[in-house]
Amino acid sequence: MEKILLKNISKTFDLATEQKVLDNLNLEIASGEMLAITGVSGSGKSTLLYILGLLDHDFEGEYYIDDKSIQSLSDKELSLYRSKSVGFVYQDFNLIKELSAIDNVAMSLKINNLVLDRRSRLSRKEIYEKSTETLEKLGLKDHMKKHPGQLSGGQQQRVAIARSIVKKPDMILADEPTGALDRKTSADIMNCLLGLNDEGMTIIIVTHDNEIAGKCRRKVKLVDGVLV
């Protein structure tokens, strides 16, 4: 992925009141950027994140990835793109509690397998090798068999990051990734994300924490659905 371009993006939640969550928003994100989208609660930053992540495609305006309009993509193509190119990290980690850390990470690749053509699919062995490798990279070598309930908040978020990066996506979209963590752990997680950005991964973080936003290489602010 080279470039993301949002042109005149608007989104209205309540059609009756025509209250716009995003209002005529324009944004260009280059590959390898580390962007923070800041704003108060309700400013539309999460909505923007989900639009960027192709999870929400019910909006007005134009969205281009490498000059290709995503509005022209079918549901299947959107899923394929989301599966291959986008990794989400959430505030509440959102790990599947019945699965161990390694299974949570592997799940991402298993879903990826469903959208890949037969030749590109990974074997079960390869899936677990890649998952192990990613967890080790994030310092979770000794916690791979543990379930989310047995891990600390910071460890869970690392697993969530591992889950999002194991498939080597073009970009990671993080929605308040440190919102549920203490200061020290938040710093660790940010270092982790910065490290990934150093490796060339595009990272977009939604946060209302200026300190976290300050660590990003670029910042934009949303106020009432408008970039300022």
Added chain:
Amino acid sequence: MTELLRFFLNQQKKRHLLTCLQYVIGTFAVLISLSFSNSADFMTRIINSIIDPTVVQISMTDSNEMHKEGFFPIMHTLDDQIGSTVENTGALVFEKETCSMEANPDNVSVIVLNKNWKNYSQYAELFTGSFFSENGAPCLPAFIGYGYHDLFPDDKDTTLTFYKEAAPQSFIIRPIRYLDSDDYFFSGGAIPVTESIDVAQKFILVPETDTYAFDNSSYMRNLLMPEGTSKNDTVELIRYYATINGLSLSKRSVESAMKDLSDRAKPFIIITLVFSGLLLFLSSIGCMGVMLVNISFRKKDFSLLMSMGLRKKTLSLLLLMEGLMVSVVGYMVGVLLFELFTLIWVDNPLFKPSPSAFLITFLITSAAGLIGEAIPIKTVSALDPIRIIKEKN
């Protein structure tokens, strides 16, 4: 897909187990129902395929005498035949339609079986469902048949296990050895489906041989039927012996007899079918409820999987497969339970549905499962992953 299916099946195990249990009950109920209703099926088959039996009706004129000694004395005379040879056997069967051990029978049916019927199942089928207790419930089949020689070690009387517990005082099976054969001709009684033995079925066997089994004190003599005796002559001879023993005999067609049996079986069949249909419907509703709960508990996980790229269509397909697997396992366990039930409690090889009934049951169970899953799966397609992901844990 397999990996994901495995994950889906491992999630919410208890709820899957509950759904599975509902399928088990549904399958079991349908199989039981079809076993009963199979009697209607076999009647049709009898009429269509079995060689022209003549069914005659006997009215007892001396019921007190009949009651005093019943048919047992006649059966006992079969002792004389042990060790003797029987070349070929036709059978005359008396069914006391409504009698209990204490009641005086006013009517008994006599069915003359064609001597060419050497197949046990043909006899068995004839009798399955043809006996009814006073309240109209069908009895388990009485039987007259061939084979089962290993049931009679040392040529001694034996009691078939599946009758033993239900009617220990009654139906001892008496073997008669065939000439140059290890096979036996044997007779047995019928028991009501209900556990109480308030109905007794009695039989008299009249071998068409030149060996005499019955003495003059019996109500029926053994019939000496030369080889090649026509059916009409046989009936005439039966009528003769019936008359001299105070019985009157009138002939009626097999169709009429079968219709009569079928009419009597109908209400019971309808009741069992309605009952099992209701049970399946409830199972289906139950499955739907469990599936809805099951899905609502996993909505967040589904949303996450979607954010990772899982399509709603694939998710619905996975849930359908998950539901089908649960229903298939439920069906298999239900069949196993049914087999165990019939083996341990009914223990009668004749109490079984036709082979196609298993397929029908599978289709019915799957259909109930699909109905039960349709609405829950529809809720998946309406999932809003963004809203669900945003919800706090």
